[in-house]
Every structure is written in C-alpha cells, then in structure tokens.
Amino acid sequence: MGQEQSQTRTSPSSSTPGEFDLIERFFKRRSVDHPNSGIALGIGDDCALINPSNHQQIAISTDMLVEGRHFLAGADPYLLGRKCLAVNLSDLAAMGASPLGFTLAIAMPEVKVDWLESFSNGLWDMANEHDCQLIGGDTTAGPLTISITIFGQVPKDQSLSRNKAQVGDDIWVSHEVGDARLSLGALRQEWSLSTEEFTEVSQRMHNPTPRTELGQSLLGIAHAAIDISDGLLGDLSHILRQSSVSADILIDQAPGSKILNGKSIELQRLCKLTGGDDYELCFTAAKEKSAQIKELASRLGLALTKIGSITERTEKLVRLIDGHDQELSSSLSEQYLKSFDHFK
Ligand SMILES: [Mg+2]
Numbered sequence: 001m002g003q004e005q006s007q008t009r010t011s012p013s014s015s016t017p018g019e020f021d022l023i024e025r026f027f028k029r030r031s032v033d034h035p036n037s038g039i040a041l042g043i044g045d046d047c048a049l050i051n052p053s054n055h056q057q058i059a060i061s062t063d064m065l066v067e068g069r070h071f072l073a074g075a076d077p078y079l080l081g082r083k084c085l086a087v088n089l090s091d092l093a094a095m096g097a098s099p100l101g102f103t104l105a106i107a108m109p110e111v112k113v114d115w116l117e118s119f120s121n122g123l124w125d126m127a128n129e130h131d132c133q134l135i136g137g138d139t140t141a142g143p144l145t146i147s148i149t150i151f152g153q154v155p156k157d158q159s160l161s162r163n164k165a166q167v168g169d170d171i172w173v174s175h176e177v178g179d180a181r182l183s184l185g186a187l188r189q190e191w192s193l194s195t196e197e198f199t200e201v202s203q204r205m206h207n208p209t210p211r212t213e214l215g216q217s218l219l220g221i222a223h224a225a226i227d228i229s230d231g232l233l234g235d236l237s238h239i240l241r242q243s244s245v246s247a248d249i250l251i252d253q254a255p256g257s258k259i260l261n262g263k264s265i266e267l268q269r270l271c272k273l274t275g276g277d278d279y280e281l282c283f284t285a286a287k288e289k290s291a292q293i294k295e296l297a298s299r300l301g302l303a304l305t306k307i308g309s310i311t312e313r314t315e316k317l318v319r320l321i322d323g324h325d326q327e328l329s330s331s332l333s334e335q336y337l338k339s340f341d342h343f344k
Pocket of ligand 1: 090091094226227229
C-alpha cells in the first residue's frame, strides 16, 4: 500500500473496488489518532520512511496468518484484524521495543466490502491502542492470507533477548496462561465448558493483549524475555537453549484464570504449560529485581508471577516441580514436554 507502484488490478465488476480503491477506502484515508513521530513518511510513496530516535535500534518482526491454519475459515473479521497486529506487537514487546509502524500484505480470494470494513476497524483499533501506524503494504488475489511486518525501536544494545538468561535468575510470567488452550480444547471436543465459560476463555484466544508497556518497562530489569505464542514450556525452552542454561519450573505456580483454576489439576497443567496463543511475556530477572518487578506489576495493574528459576545447564533442560516440592515422574514430565520438538 505504501508501495503504490504495484500494478493496479482491474475490478471484476464496476461495483467491486480495485486495489487502489481498497487502499483509499480501508487503509489509507484513516490515520491514527496520534501519528507516531518516528514515521517520517507513511503510505503514499514508493517506500515509507522511519526516523529512529537517537541511540535507538530498529526492531523488525514478521508474522503471517493463513486461513485454515492460523485462524478458522469464517473467523470474526474485526477480531482477526486486532489479532493479526496484536501478535506482531507481542514480538516487539518481547524485545522491550516500542512500536513505530507496520506494513500489511493481504491476499483475498475475492473482495468483500463488509469483511474489509470490519477487518480494518479491528486493525485500526489495535494500531491506535499501541500508537503503531500502518505505513505500507500490498494486496492481491489469493487464499486469505495476512502478513504483517512490524517496526519498533529499542535503546541501542539494551533490548531483551532470548540469550541473556543467567543462572540464579527468577522466571516470571505475566497475567494468566492457558485460557486459549482451554477454549481450543472445548472447540475440539477434548473437554466441555459451559457456554459462559467458553465465551469468556475464547476471548483470550481471539483477542489477545500484547504486553507492549510491560516489555518496555522491563528494560534494565529483565535479562531475557519471550512472548508465549506456542506454549509456556516450548517458548521458555528457546530462552534456555539460547542462553545455555536449564530451569526448575514450579508448575503449580503458573498463573491461570478463575475458570481454568476451577478445573482438574491435570487439565490446568496441560493448558498452562503447553497451551499456545496466550501472548503473555515470560522473562527472567536477577533475584534482586524482585521488589522492582512487584512495583512494576502494581503500577501496570498487571499480575507478574514467579514460576521458577534458571539453573546451570544440565542434561535436562527443564525440571518440573509440583506443589509438594517433588519433581514430576519422568513419564508425567514427558507428557508435558513431548508436544515440543525442542525437548526431543
Ligand atoms: Mg514471538
């Protein structure tokens, strides 16, 4: 969209908007409430221009969502618009970067004006909430696919990253984990939930909250961080491997919602430890930072829970410890770890 040199595609009928009409109508005419000062030039030229502040590095991340694989056919377009930007904002948060702008490439089998109206409303709402401007992109015909590349900035050499966890660090998780998995299991009929429960927990799957402010606030406090997209244990394992350390996880300390905490301990563990799509942050920080982290939690009004600690690298990447301070049997541990390739 910023790159308007891409060829105009002819409308199949006079009532169906062509590519430039789409851009004008849904993606260009609207601007965010407070234009991001880091964007020197947005949509409308061959390229967008970004002005990073002094002593900042540009953080870049891309996520692609494909219908039928990452979201169900017929997904609510408003929530889809929100989510496809939220997952990218979540990656910036995991580095402690603040959002600048994003590009959007979208393939659609056919132009559906109502769908685009809702989708772009969701996208713009999320963009406004996080001061992140749409600065370019492209549209084409094809199976419904949404690809966003996001740009942020972070003070030079201060970003959080996966390879900075240190032995002795505490491991923390924001808010609650497991509701997205709880709702997915109900959809797949692995277990059942009441209508009220399902409505509430499925919000977590369809409308995740990127922890933008938390990520930025953790600069100078946390060592390593990652956003939980594939599951707490699976994502934590990236930190452990890249930092060459192991971890003890107090599995029953993992924070869950009231609904999830009302389920059996087995179901809670499965959802909290292995469920993806929560987009909370998991981070490590020196023990001495505990008080600062608790203050941060109260300032942000966001629960931050200690769930374990980083240990010297041993053969076992993770030891799972139950509420009685006992390590889970290897068969039980296996059950939670086997879903992740990284543990094999
Ligand atoms: Mg990520």
